[in-house]
Amino acid sequence: MTRIILYLVLLGQSIALNVSDQSLPGPGEDYYTLSNGCPIDNPQGLVRLGNNELDGKVLLQDINLIDVLTHVTHERIPERVVHAKGSGAYGVFETTHDITNLTSLAFLNKVGKQTPLFARFSTVAGEKGSADNVRDSRGFAFKLYTEEGNLDWLFFGAPMFPLRDPAKFPSFTHAQKRDPSSNLKNASVFWDFFNQNPEGYNFLMRLFSDQGTPWSYRYTDIHSINTYRFTQPDGNFHYVRIALKTDQGVRNLTQDQMTRLIGVDPDFATRDLYTAIDAGDFPSWTAYAQIIRPGDAVTSSVNIFDATRELPEKDYPLIPFGRITLNRNPANYFAEVEQSAFQVANLVPGWDVSSDPILQVRLFPYGDTQRYRLGINFPQLPVNRPVYSYNPTRRDGASNILNLGNLPNYFPSRYGPQIVAPRQYRASAEHMEWVANVTSYLSQVTDNDFDQPRDYWHTLAGMGATQQANLVYNVASSLSGAEAAVRQQTYKVFRKIHRDLAGAVQNQTEALVLSNAML
Incomplete structure (x- = not known):
């Protein structure tokens, strides 16, 4: 039993910390195989009727062809919903x-x-x-x-997040993605979401400064x-x-x-x-x-x-x-x-x-x-994989790599390792007392939500002559693609941060809208 546990520990260490150490054929073993290991002498050849370009029919019994084609059509996994690239x-x-x-x-x-x-x-x-x-x-x-x-x-x-109410996560994600009708990015949707949730403007100030690129x-x-x-x-x-x-x-x-x-x-x-x-x-x-x-x-x-x-x-x-x-x-x-x-x-x-x-x-x-x-x-x-991992109840399932061999799949057990308290352990909420009434809660936007964006606007002035102008230009470049009603609502939110900022954004955005309309 001890040997099995030691083997698992060492295996976990070698793979987690040396992922690139793959098992490759040795000298004299450099041949192609099917997925089951069967050697093949011509991995790009076809099993077919006839031996010229005109009368050949590919046969379904070409196991190599079926093997490689079915793999290539299944080799993609779902990309991350966010953080895909x-x-x-x-x-x-x-x-x-x-x-x-x-x-x-x-x-x-x-x-x-x-x-x-x-x-x-x-x-x-x-x-x-x-x-x-x-x-x-x-x-x-x-x-x-x-x-x-x-x-x-x-x-x-960024040093802050766009949301403080977690139930807004799905809407926030969708507002940044492609429009379900056109499958295009939609500036109106993006700015409308933040206008409805202006606590996120503290984040937007960073995103549309040069820090966002x-x-x-x-x-x-x-x-x-x-x-x-x-x-x-x-x-x-x-x-x-x-x-x-x-x-x-x-x-x-x-x-x-x-x-x-x-x-x-x-x-x-x-x-x-x-x-x-x-x-x-x-x-x-x-x-x-x-x-x-x-x-x-x-x-x-x-x-x-x-x-x-x-x-x-x-x-x-x-x-x-x-x-x-x-x-x-x-x-x-x-x-x-x-x-x-x-x-x-x-x-x-x-x-x-x-x-x-x-x-x-x-x-x-x-x-x-x-x-x-x-x-x-x-x-x-x-x-x-961590350096060491052992929990006998986490077994089986698709694509299992380490299934703990013949160790029992339950605990405590006389047939497996004994549970020993480690030097320290993590117990979430240990030593904490939670006392509160259950309620439905949604945070409210207050004037305090605009003090840090206002401070950042002033900070940009001290970071170089162009930093405030760059933020205004960056916002206008995006906002000019939004509908008129969304643009007007956006100016109102910027006005709560600073009137000069709002005025500059409005002037430059509307100038871009007019310029684009004349093209």
């Missing part, structure tokens, strides 16, 4: 500062400790074949293969957007948001630069990340934590559980604790990038969720969509 790479997380007073995370328990990881970077709204450098938010997912399980960080390019993934800062918890085994905890600051420096594109680059190389961000790593120019990000004491959840000037709000650094300074470096490209895009599966629910001891409503709901759909895309056993795929 992405790039991936392997790397390490190195702990650079001691924060063991804040969290019991095992991969942070020693300065200098390195933990292997896999990262996937993506646009959000576009399909798998869309361009990299379009104006869009960016997703940044990291799978850290810690000794106590896989920890998945699913972060964002980063030069590439390497030159982008990354944010957790949600509030999590650093925890200790005794129940003590601190709320935390994470920021990953690019060590390459932030670099963005203007709207016109973006348009030209898309025409020249629509895969530029993917190519840039791959070629940089291939050349040994390894990109890195410094990891910072914004720490919030539990009592500050009530007294803070900003609702720390509102994902549409940025936590002010003056109140919650950035504390460095690590560095992420990407240093190896995948050997096979499909096996390692397309089949990588991230979920917010991949938690480990020392890291837990908070009552942030967006975060709470994110715990479910990520795993559910991966079960749809990849099957119930997607955690067994090499790129998703």
Whole structure:
């Protein structure tokens, strides 16, 4: 029994951390086969009647032909509903500062400790074949293969999220996708959604500044957007948001630069990340934590559980604790990038969720969509496999890779390993008390929703002479494609942020509308 468990542990380590080590034929074994391993001498030949171009009839008994054709017609899996276009790479997380007073995370328990990881970077709204450098938010997912399980960080390019009410997720997703009638992107639908949900304008201010068109993934800062918890085994905890600051420096594109680059190389961000790593120019990000004491959840000037709000650094300074470096490209895009599966629910001891409503709901759909895309056993795929995993009740199902051999499929059992309490364990909501009445709730938009967008408008003025003008131009370029009623409603929302901003957006948008009408 011990031998079986040790074998599974070692197998998990070798595959999770060395995905590219595939079993290939040795010398003298370089021949083609059918899928069952049967050798074939002419993999592109046909079994047919006759031996010339005119009288040949292909026979159904051509097993090789049937084998390859049926595979090619089934080799695509469903693309992600969002984050469909992405790039991936392997790397390490190195702990650079001691924060063991804040969290019991095992991969942070020693300065200098390195933990292997896999990262996937993506646009959000576009399909798998869309361009990299379009104006869009960016997703940044990291799978850290810690000794106590896989920890998945699913972060964002902006420091806030467009929503704070999770039931709006489907409408938000659809508003960015193609119109069900025309199958075209619809500017009226996009702006109408945010006009009905103006708490998202804090996000829109970033999206339509030059930050919405980063030069590439390497030159982008990354944010957790949600509030999590650093925890200790005794129940003590601190709320935390994470920021990953690019060590390459932030670099963005203007709207016109973006348009030209898309025409020249629509895969530029993917190519840039791959070629940089291939050349040994390894990109890195410094990891910072914004720490919030539990009592500050009530007294803070900003609702720390509102994902549409940025936590002010003056109140919650950035504390460095690590560095992420990407240093190896995948050997096979499909096996390692397309089949990588991230979920917010991949938690480990020392890291837990908070009552942030967006975060709470994110715990479910990520795993559910991966079960749809990849099957119930997607955690067994090499790129998703943890260093160690054992649960005898999780058996069978389609595409099972590791099924624990002859170990019993229940527990406790005299025939299997005994349940032993680990050094620490993760128990969500442990040591927390929840007392409240059940109610139906929808957040209301208030004047406070426009103070951070207003602050950002003023911040742009100090970032260069053209930054405010670029935002106005970027908004006008998009909004000019919307219907008149939607445009007028948009100006009203911008007016709540700043009258100068609203006036500039209206003037430039209507000028573009008039110009387009004359073409």
